[in-house]
Amino acid sequence: MSSSTSTPTARDAVIVDPARGRLHPLGIDRVRIESGFWADRQRLNAEATQPHCLAWEQRVGWIDNFARTANGDIAGHRHGREFSDSDVYKLIEALAWEAGRTGDPETEAEAEVRRLGALVEAAQCPDGYINTQYGHEGQAPRYSDLALGHELYCFGHLIQAAVARIRTGHGDEDAIVRVARRAADHLCREFGPGARDAVCGHPEIEAGLAELARATGCPRYLEQARLFVDRRGHGTLPPIEYGPVYFQDDVPVRDAEVLRGHAVRALYLTAGAIDVAVERGDDELLEAARAQFDRALARRTYVTGGMGSHHQDEAFGEDFELPADRSYCETCAGVGAIMVAWRLLLATGDERYGDVIERTLYNVVATSMSEEGTAFFYANTLHQRTPTQQTAVDQPSPRAEAQLRAPWFEVSCCPTNVSRTLSSLAGLVATSTESGVQIHQFMTGTIHATIKGGHGADQEVEIRVDTAYPDDGRITVTIERPPAGPMDLTVRIPEWAGGATVDGARVGPGARTVTRRFRAGESVTVDLAVAPRVLAADPRVDAVRGCVAVQRGPEVLCLESVDLPRGLSVEDIELSPSFRVIDDDRGPVLVGARAIPRLDGSWPYHEVATGSAGPRTPVGAPAGAPGAALPGIRLIPYHAWANRGPSTMRVWMPVSTD
């Protein structure tokens, strides 16, 4: 079996590589992000986040677990939770994309991928099995805890790291590629037809194997991914406290109607199901996955794009169960939502999924990381009632709530997930078809694509994007190198951008295409109105009834107590019925807020009159005077909160009825 990376389907450094679909992805070698919001974060990721993650994984012993496994003395000396191997693999993947992004073989990232790859390879068993928690002397046997042991989940992340290496130009000279191929072959033997009829309690292997099949041209891996997708939902996993819904073993993927259970598990599974559906032409499965994701967007998603309201089992709540003060919105669920949305965008061309990616990037991924790039939110609340507490900088956080961002976690899936998303971010920006180029995310930089010209021959196109987005809504798209014939230039007009124009003409949301023969240097100007917009929620979202949120461009805003007059908490604020939000030269300002008088009693419920008096008048008490009007209060992007010390914060703000 050839292990060459050159296969019929491999195409550039793309982050997902479907064999069919409406849009063809453009890899991180074809799209360069040069400056602005995301370029700054990519730089922070390379210079601060990745060295930080590496230092922590060394410090807490998760890297050393591989060395001990290789040396045969892991039992009794292992550090970290049962899935800590996966965090090493995610860091390798992040470094692999980073090395691929710069293209420089002398980078620190490339050196670290090689060093870590050698450590991992030394720990692999001769039959391809690799895990530092199971199967060695003094440890529990392999596959003895499929429900919660995370072994196949770890394999999945290992394989994703190898796929990143293959797509950035590596092959069997690379240790991680060799390890992943051997591991995948092992899995196909152990879990193939006629072998163990089982799945892993945490999906991830499905997308990993499907992508490895794409990257290597080996259909056996795709078939194994299909088996895992089809087996789930038939109750092969043992009972656990949260029930089979926790790991989506309650209903087969193609029969389910909505995302449910543990949010990250549900999203990773959906990504894998889409990969399998696309490769196999299984439109029924694709439609089932799409419908589940759509329904989750319509009923189980926060205004930030965050998913998951249950802390207990890190799960989706019921429809419209979206409490702001108990939003879990795990950072990794945001990454999972982007994985799903990107796959659906490629498959369907529906720019609603481009909207999902934008919303989640600006309001979940960007929120997780601190301004310094070395601390993270694991969960992303939309309402912080009590001042956030300082987090110890020198020890892993137990995923504690109500704290500032933490440098590391006992369960530290999120930092490396953010890092791999940032390293590979250029892969989400644009796509091509035979007739043109589609721009989904707005970042200053260049896009190279190969399209068919008027004569059916491949033609290289170069496009330059200039913008101060999201601060400003103007995006200038310049065709530096046009094709010989006409070209479709498509831009996503976000759902929020009422009044958007393309070259001065009003356009509605969705994919908007300009088709013409472009001259070199000719520009198309897109204007998106980024003025603050006030939002309300479906009345079934009980938790924010009578409240509004504010969004400016793609950024959801929030009220943070450091912007309030001294001594006030966000709990003390309400908006008068005539409030408004304006943009001054420093950004959005809330006008018409007032302080709620504190009326502390011994019981927080009071009788009210009904009938013509309406239910708001307390019985036996004069209506309270409205609170004191406050001067204009600055609103900040939600992602920027908790960078100025302990504070309270809220996205949804109550509006007084009088």
Added chain:
Amino acid sequence: MSSSTSTPTARDAVIVDPARGRLHPLGIDRVRIESGFWADRQRLNAEATQPHCLAWEQRVGWIDNFARTANGDIAGHRHGREFSDSDVYKLIEALAWEAGRTGDPETEAEAEVRRLGALVEAAQCPDGYINTQYGHEGQAPRYSDLALGHELYCFGHLIQAAVARIRTGHGDEDAIVRVARRAADHLCREFGPGARDAVCGHPEIEAGLAELARATGCPRYLEQARLFVDRRGHGTLPPIEYGPVYFQDDVPVRDAEVLRGHAVRALYLTAGAIDVAVERGDDELLEAARAQFDRALARRTYVTGGMGSHHQDEAFGEDFELPADRSYCETCAGVGAIMVAWRLLLATGDERYGDVIERTLYNVVATSMSEEGTAFFYANTLHQRTPTQQTAVDQPSPRAEAQLRAPWFEVSCCPTNVSRTLSSLAGLVATSTESGVQIHQFMTGTIHATIKGGHGADQEVEIRVDTAYPDDGRITVTIERPPAGPMDLTVRIPEWAGGATVDGARVGPGARTVTRRFRAGESVTVDLAVAPRVLAADPRVDAVRGCVAVQRGPEVLCLESVDLPRGLSVEDIELSPSFRVIDDDRGPVLVGARAIPRLDGSWPYHEVATGSAGPRTPVGAPAGAPGAALPGIRLIPYHAWANRGPSTMRVWMPVSTD
């Protein structure tokens, strides 16, 4: 050391026996509940619940654990969670009160107490240690997991069972009394001054030891209880995921300002702290406990009296973090709140604590148990969005959410906690002082008390109460056997009873006293207006902004989907601004409800206009027409929901603004 039950302080079959305080408790031998709401439940408890609990504890092996421990073959054969011993003890306590309530030595309850007592005694180690999970060959050593092992928690419940036996007339002829005395002596050696400087991760031993000191007159137990109370909050317990706040080890009891962390732990600890404070005349500690409970009532309590909004760690949320659809309101926290409130009522005479007991009895304790007495809610949600699922009747529930009441749980603390509360319920009804009798809870039956007459001599008083409460608000109190001189007859007027009268005269809430020389057979008539009252919440309770709840007498009402026109869920309902609630001859009816038009989109957030148009007008869409008016809808007591098959339900109902 004498183990006689006759001590200077022992007084009747009281459920708590403080040495000082404003009010003297009257035991279950002095107060008889004869008919009505609670008599029905006491009968159900005796005839259905207790045999049910006994059968389940046998079936799941928790009782057998004691036999195996006695036989030396417990290791490897133990059933249940690490704290299952405590559920056997709580059942013994429930049976002990039940045997004491009837006073009949031939009851099944008495026979079971003896049988179980013998089993438990056989399992006790010679040094007094007793636990089926620790310390035997092949098990983890004693006290090797104080954070989560629950050993002292189990001791506490063992001791409470023994206290129930002592107060219902038993002494060292009773196995449980002997076992508890030996266990308490063991604990004083192991954890006394100069020995282990440690506490248990789950409070309960504090109240147990203080009560055993009262029941036996042995001050050493009180001193040990004091040590446990004072040691907590100094970080002696090891770190756990939820932090030291989970078991109240974050702040010393006398320095804390509010109940926090795991709700049952917080409430049991507070009960123990009050016992210690009262016995030792430590008013600072008493005041600290009272202030914490008061603040929890003002900011961290549901309208039902339920406490705890976090599922993850079964904990109190932040102030005003009280989501209806994620209310945890563990049944055991309700029992804990009653334990605390009763102690504070005895200490202070403040009838606000009588209100707490009433609210929690009717809306938490009564809610937990099914109409048949053989199924229970562990958590008590105030809003069920999706139809409750049927629960398997033949296997323990994993404490699953969104289900009908379950027959048993893997963690089954609640059923026996409800049972012991019901068996001993008469002990919460009335108290005495030198000058009179105080009636706190309204139930048809008789009260016997001994007061000082005009000449300072003990005089027996007999009082009869007749009422159809809570359906009807009239309570007739008849002095069947008056004292020779004048007597104070005090009744609690609930905080909700605006317009209440005593013998026709308007009275406000609180303790209302009639002082006079009563003739035999003379009555005092109390009228409480139980007409439905509409309630709103403090605006800081974000989760129910713009909603109302309805209470009728002490019962919080709810809307259950089985009372709606076919096909509607409670999610589909809103109230018009002019809605009202009336009482017809079958009970409360909601008039003015309407169906919300379902407006399903792909994203549940929409832009609204601001300024003079107000924030409720969607941008670019005509205001939706109000939904179709519905006929009057029956409201039912919250405690009665989920007895008619799967349904949706809500306590807080949204009121439209137009």
